[in-house]
């Protein structure tokens with residue numbers, strides 16, 4: 214988080230609009246409205262999920278250049294179009310997901326109108342008759358005002374797990 | 387006096403079934419019992435994971451003295467470390483005192499490893515330097531010279547790929563790789579060496595490990611399993627698009643495919659950038675260069691569970707395919723759970739632009755979030771779930787494709803080559819090696835049978 218940013222507190226209208234935006238996004242993902250979800254992203258979106266390793270704290274939090282996701286708008290679009298085919302077997306029949314977002318910390322970036330958001334996330338997934346798969350972590354979103362709503366210009370998904378205990382990462386974050 | 391013991395009877399399961407009958411590789415009939423059965427898994431631990439050669443990591447992961455990563459050798463947890471003298475070593479990640487895990491990170495740099503439990507401290511070459519409460523041992527009770535970290539029985543590297551075995555009677559790495567070195571050279575030696583980019587992706591899949599293994603030498607699943615990409619115009623709408631080229635069965639159960647892509651320059655030389663193609667003649671013989679020229683896609687398995695995927699794909703609709711080199715390892719955790727390890731490798735001489743392109747293409751298309759790979763895990767898991775019941779275990783899987791196909795005698799390389807990339811001879815060869823390991827009690831008999 215930018216040290217020079219200004220905190221935006223929960224009792225503000227702006228904080229409420231961001232929260233509403235995040236809840237709206239979660240609902241789109243959990244109701245399979247992927248094309249509408251994609252509209253929430255700016256054309257220059259950088260969407261990444263770095264690989265994490267267990268390290269001593271003195272060596273950092275363990276995030277690396279290598280990743281699980283390194284997407285731009287065109288590759289996210291490709292993912293969405295793939296989910297719209299009948300043959301994306303990892304999601305055909307579809308998983309049931311629930312995207313929970315919480316612990317929102319919001320700052321206005323020093324440079325301009327963008328907002329930097331740190332968002333605790335939990336995604337549950339179950340498919341067929343199977344047990345839950347669970348993904349937790351922090352998202353760092355850079356939000357650009359767009360009318361009353363926002364566009365996501367950068368999303369960094371910082372997972373808590375070093376070993377992903379899931380079949381795959383066919384769910385979106 | 388003959389010291390040769392008579393060959394023991396083939397191992398049997400408690401229900402009387404002979405191991406040899408579970409993998410009737412020559413007939414293409416593989417019992418479903420072998421994929422998720424606890425008794426088979428228990429026997430695999432002794433017969434395969436205690437006796438084979440296993441990929442540990444790549445030398446580029448531990449470039450500096452003291453660099454270490456934690457891995458598995460077979461299924462035992464190990465430390466892969468470059469000691470202060472620069473020598474690569476692999477130790478059981480377990481203290482000699484009570485067995486505590488000595489290194490508890492995925493990666494660090496350390497001259498000494500201090501056990502948290504009572505404080506025994508080891509040098510990064512494995513020697514025990516100090517024990518705890520040493521003055522309380524009487525003479526002869528604590529022999530520090532004898533109490534270093536437990537090294538693997540055999541350790542070797544080829545073209546930067548580090549392998550280890552727990553079996554002192556295993557053949558040397560050089561003998562074990564045998565014929566396969568010729569083909570490994572095309573993949574990892576073609577420009578004088580590759581390196582891996584960043585730590586591997588690691589994830590746990592609810593599959594018996596052999597369903598994953600089987601899939602890494604299977605070209606003809608692509609049109610169905612990855613049909614979403616056909617729909618999007620990202621794979622040719624031709625069920626035979628990956629059917630051409632050759633499958634090769636080498637010594638010791640190693641197997642590979644060399645498969646051409648569309649007949650144009652973009653898909654020759656595995657799609658590598660021109661400056662890398664130009665280096666091949668320096669590092670490969672003319673036959674190898676010709677094989678590389680004709681190849682767009684190659685999947686290979688160093689028996690049993692290390693794979694390369696040299697593929698071309700795109701993460702974006704309408705954009706040209708980009709090559710990538712992926713190393714894969716599947717390590718069983720239980721009969722129905724497998725830890726997948728996946729590295730992206732790149733030629734050391736690659737440009738920054740190519741590094742970025744190949745890395746992004748790999749992450750977008752393969753690994754757990756890859757638009758290809760995510761559908762593969764779905765198959766392995768559902769194959770596993772359907773193999774658990776007593777009724778299923780009485781039936782076989784079908785691996786008969788190409789069972790009557792003749793060896794291509796014109797093939798210039800080592801091993802037995804078969805025309806075309808659609809066929810199940812590579813799987814049959816893998817299962818035959820599995821049967822040999824599982825049913826031969828003596829290590830020498832394993833190697834003997836796998837070379838005959």
Ligand code: FES
Pocket residue numbers: 481482483484485486501502503504505506518
């Ligand atoms: S277990 Fe390591 S010092 Fe006791």
Ligand SMILES: [Fe+2]
Pocket residue numbers: 607608611612758759762
């Ligand atoms: Fe596949």
